[in-house]
Amino acid sequence: MCSQWNKIKVCLVPLALMLLLPGGCAKRAAENPFAYPFIKTIHVPRQPGKPYSDYKALYLLTEDFEPVIKSPEDLRQIDDALGLASSLASQYKVPWTHFVDVNVLAPAFIGDDTQLKQGTQEIISRLACMTADGDDCQLHLHGSMDRRLLDYMRSQDKLHPKVSEIDDAEPYRLRRSFFFNSFYREGFRDLVTGLTYGKLLLEKTVYDGKAPVLAFRPGGWDHGSSRSNAYIYFSALGASGLAANSGLATGEFGGDTFQVGGAPGNNVAAVHVGDRSIVEVSPTSGPGGYVNPVLPCDLEKLASSRKGELAIIVSVYHLSALQKSGMESAEGSDLNPQSFDAEVGKARQALDHHFQQVADLRARKVLYPVTMREALSIISEQNLINSIAYQNTQSR
Numbered sequence: 211m212c213s214q215w216n217k218i219k220v221c222l223v224p225l226a227l228m229l230l231l232p233g234g235c236a237k238r239a240a241e242n243p244f245a246y247p248f249i250k251t252i253h254v255p256r257q258p259g260k261p262y263s264d265y266k267a268l269y270l271l272t273e274d275f276e277p278v279i280k281s282p283e284d285l286r287q288i289d290d291a292l293g294l295a296s297s298l299a300s301q302y303k304v305p306w307t308h309f310v311d312v313n314v315l316a317p318a319f320i321g322d323d324t325q326l327k328q329g330t331q332e333i334i335s336r337l338a339c340m341t342a343d344g345d346d347c348q349l350h351l352h353g354s355m356d357r358r359l360l361d362y363m364r365s366q367d368k369l370h371p372k373v374s375e376i377d378d379a380e381p382y383r384l385r386r387s388f389f390f391n392s393f394y395r396e397g398f399r400d401l402v403t404g405l406t407y408g409k410l411l412l413e414k415t416v417y418d419g420k421a422p423v424l425a426f427r428p429g430g431w432d433h434g435s436s437r438s439n440a441y442i443y444f445s446a447l448g449a450s451g452l453a454a455n456s457g458l459a460t461g462e463f464g465g466d467t468f469q470v471g472g473a474p475g476n477n478v479a480a481v482h483v484g485d486r487s488i489v490e491v492s493p494t495s496g497p498g499g500y501v502n503p504v505l506p507c508d509l510e511k512l513a514s515s516r517k518g519e520l521a522i523i524v525s526v527y528h529l530s531a532l533q534k535s536g537m538e539s540a541e542g543s544d545l546n547p548q549s550f551d552a553e554v555g556k557a558r559q560a561l562d563h564h565f566q567q568v569a570d571l572r573a574r575k576v577l578y579p580v581t582m583r584e585a586l587s588i589i590s591e592q593n594l595i596n597s598i599a600y601q602n603t604q605s606r
């Protein structure tokens with residue numbers, strides 16, 4: 211009788227605790243897109259006989275190119291920032307991958323201000339030159355494509371994206387940015403249209419029609435709040451002819467669990483939507499959200515964290531951080547010219563230090579710097595997409 215009661219007590223106590231502490235017990239695990247059934251993590255083996263075979267990790271230095279272009283002063287600051295980016299890349303032979311928000315380039319095509327028009331065209335030419343010298347440009351958006359820019363694009367090229375409307379409504383866990391502003395406000399057709407024409411704009415202006423834009427990074431790391439949102443998001447990428455994405459986010463935006471991308475070995479995946487496969491090459495999570503070239507980070511330790519596997523480290527910067535308006539929005543206050551110069555000096559120093567560090571780690575065969583385009587080619591040449599089912603069975 212006594213032992214029977216003890217058994218009952220053993221069962222009842224946790225039950226009572228669950229009822230008394232609904233908050234504690236009911237706390238859900240952070241939503242992790244890498245665990246969605248259509249997203250399968252890829253582990254990249256270090257194959258022999260390749261130029262990168264002896265290195266521990268590929269290193270992708272990315273930046274989201276989203277400067278403010280409203281005045282000649284803005285243009286000067288962006289020009290300086292691109293000049294710095296370009297000289298660091300050529301001095302240290304470490305390329306950038308620029309995720310370009312095409313909406314910021316609108317003054318080059320629409321609007322009446324000739325100075326802004328010419329200045330923005332020069333920015334595009336500069337991006338084209340940097341790309342010709344080894345950098346990479348891929349697509350970035352924070353919402354729908356600028357209406358007037360879209361009309362301009364349509365007047366030049368008529369594309370007919372094949373889309374069927376999908377409806378979805380769920381509570382929102384991420385920052386309301388790209389997916390929310392586009393899909394929830396305007397619908398699936400808008401999502402695909404913005405991606406399709408944004409891709410075309412970069413291909414025509416930066417690549418002169420000679421290379422495809424392959425990858426997208428969602429503004430605000432907003433690829434939709436839920437599993438079904440993410441499926442719609444990747445379907446739109448596929449329908450727009452994009453082959454890759456860079457930026458899945460786990461957890462609730464603003465919460466403790468929020469994280470961009472994943473640790474090395476957990477930041478690359480194949481995403482299957484319908485009959486398409488899209489490659490995810492997410493930023494490497496780090497202090498403050500993701501690995502940032504101007505923040506301290508032990509890249510050697512990150513590169514060595516996966517034994518027998520080629521780690522892929524993706525860092526994220528914003529060249530608009532070297533713009534006065536970019537700094538003011540980060541600091542939340544106005545900057546006088548002296549403080550601005552001091553901040554630019556600090557950022558330049560931090561970037562220079564980072565490039566030195568990467569060059570040193572390359573010399574020691576730790577990091578093999580590549581662009582997104584090169585990383586995608588390395589992933590695809592290993593035929594990993596076909597071996598994903600096998601990888602998943604192994605890891606369970």
Ligand SMILES: [Zn+2]
Nearest residue numbers: 274276429430
């Ligand atoms: Zn952005």
